[in-house]
Amino acid sequence: MSTINDVAKLAEVSIATVSRAINNSGYVSEEARKKIDQAINELDYIVNERARNLSKQRSGIIGVIIPDLENPFYGKLIKNIEIELYSYGYKTMVCNTIGTSNREKEYIDMLDRNIVDGIITCALVLEDYVYTRIKKPIVSTDHDFGPSIPLIHSDHRRGGYLAAKKMLEAGCKNVVMVGARWDVKTPSSERYTEFEKILKENKIPIQTIYADWNRMSYPYYTQLMSEYYDVLMNVDGIFTSDIGAIALYHLVADQGRQIPKDLKILGYDGMSITKISKPVISCIRQDAEELAKRCVNTIMKLICGDENIEYHQIIDVTFQQGDTL
Amino acid sequence: MSTINDVAKLAEVSIATVSRAINNSGYVSEEARKKIDQAINELDYIVNERARNLSKQRSGIIGVIIPDLENPFYGKLIKNIEIELYSYGYKTMVCNTIGTSNREKEYIDMLDRNIVDGIITCALVLEDYVYTRIKKPIVSTDHDFGPSIPLIHSDHRRGGYLAAKKMLEAGCKNVVMVGARWDVKTPSSERYTEFEKILKENKIPIQTIYADWNRMSYPYYTQLMSEYYDVLMNVDGIFTSDIGAIALYHLVADQGRQIPKDLKILGYDGMSITKISKPVISCIRQDAEELAKRCVNTIMKLICGDENIEYHQIIDVTFQQGDTL
C-alpha cells in the first residue's frame, strides 16, 4: 500500500503539495497537479482514512443505537438513516442493545473513545446521566434527556388521540390497551395516556395490559395475549402495537369472533407487515423516512456547530385504514 | 480530553509505561500501576481509539454489505452478525446498497481506504473483479467469487429438493416458481434449478416467473403476481419467497380458491413473518443465526491470518410446516 510519501517522491514534490492536491485545498500549480495525478495513478494510491481521521480529529461514522434490528420498524428506520448519512458522506455503525445495559453503555462510550462522531439513540435502559454527561453530538428519539440533547419523535399524543377517535367512531364500549409500560413518561408513552384520557372523557371503560418495553417480538406478544385471554375475550376494542395486533388476531380468529364486527383491533407503527398481514391491520403509522431525515439532519448540525437547531421536533402520524377497525 | 501524555505527566512516569499499563502488555511495577490508575481516574482519561488504530493498523470495524435492511431476512442476519462481531470486540458498519452499484463500490473501497478491517458481503451488482482484486478480508454469502474468497451459504440445493418433494407429496400436478432471475448461476439460484429438476423427473409441468433479483418488497411482489394472475390461477402449486408467498395468498384468497386444498403455497427463507402471517406460510427455512456465526468466525480467521479456513461452507435448511402446504 503506497502512502502520500511515495506519491510525493515519485512526483518530485513535497507531501504538503500532494495533500493540497488530493484535498483541493490551497494552491497547486497545474504542473505539480499533473505530476501528482500521474504518480497517484501509477502507484494506485488511495488515501488512508485512518491517518486522515487522526489528523482531522473525526471518524466520519455515526453510531445508531437501537433495541433490536430484527424488529422491522427499526430495520426501516436504520435503512433510512443510513441512506441519509450516506448523502452527507457519513457511515453508519449499528448497535443492537438487545435490551442489555452494558451493550448500550459500551456503545455510548464509543463517543469518548473517538470511534464515532455522533450517536443517534433509540434505546435506553441506562440512566439519563450516562447520556447527559457526554458533551458530544447525541440525538435522541423517544426519550427526553433534557434541553441539551435534541429530541425527535412522532406525534404520539396525536397518535393516541386518533386511535381513541377511531375507536369511538367505531362504537367501541369496552376497550383495552396493550403495550410497553408507560409509568415512565416518554414521548412514546403519550399515545397511551392520550388514548386513555379521550376514552375516559367519553365514559368508556378501559383496561391496560403492560408489556416489557424492550421486548417486541411476535412470540412474546402471543404469550402475553394468551395470559390475558379472558380479558381480551370480553372487550370490543384493542389498541396495541402492530406486532401485538397481529398476534392478537391469530389468537381470536379461531374463536368465532368476527373482526372487526365483534372486535376492533388497532395497531401502532404502520410497518409493512400490517399491509402484508391478512387481514390488513388498521393502524396508526409513524413516518420512518421523515424521522430518519430529521435525526440525521440534526446530528449533522450538531457536528458542524450549527446554532440553528430545533431541540424538539415532532413528526406527524397518520391513520392507516385496514380491515380490523 | 486528556491524553496519555497528561496521564504520564501526572503519574510521573513515561508514556510507554502508561501504554503498557492500559494494555496490560509488558511489565509494570505495582507502584507505577497504582499511580497511573490514580492519574487516569483523576483525569477521566479514555484511550483514543483513533490514534491507537492508526498505530496498530486496524480499525476494529467490519462492513456488512446488504441489498436492503428493510427486508426482514437481512435485518435478522445483520442483527446476528452484529452480536457475533461484538463478542469478538468488533463493530459493525451497515451498508445498504439498495441495488445501486456505486454504493456497493464505495463500500468495497472502504477496505482500501482503511475504514474497515474486513467486509461481509451479501450484495452484488458489481463485476467479480471489483472484489477479487482486493487482497483484504472478504467473506461472501451467496455469490461465488472463486477460491480466494470464502463462500458461505445455505444449502439451497437441498432447499429446492425439499420444496420439490413436499410439492410432490402434496400431489401437485402443475406448478410455478416465482423468484429472482436465476440465469446467472449462484448458490442461491440452485433452489430453483434443483426444484425444477426434481419436478421434471416426475413429469410435472413447471412454469417460471422471473422477478428482479434486487427487489424483494411486498408491493413489488404483489404487482408481479397480479401481472401473471392468469397463470397463477391455473396451477395447483407455487414455490416462491416468503414475501412472494404472502403476496400471493392475498391475491388468491378472495377468489374462492381453498388454500391448501386447491393451491399449495411454499415460501423460502423462513423469516418470522411467515409465522406471524395468517395463515402460517409453509416454507423452507434458512438458519440466519448459523450463517451469521460462520461469516463472522471466518472473517476473524482471515483477519488473524489463521490458515485453517473452510473456503466453502454450506448451512443446512429445514422445512417449516405451515397451513399453506
Next chain:
DNA sequence: CTGAAAGCGCTAACAG
C-alpha cells in the same frame, strides 16, 4: 505557489 516541520495520540522496539 511550495516545502519544512510540528502535530494528531498511541504503540513497540530497543537500550538501559
Next chain:
DNA sequence: CTGTTAGCGCTTTCAG
C-alpha cells in the same frame, strides 16, 4: 521494570 525514540500516514500552519 522503565524511558527514549521512531514510527503510523496525513493535515496544516508558517516561512519563504
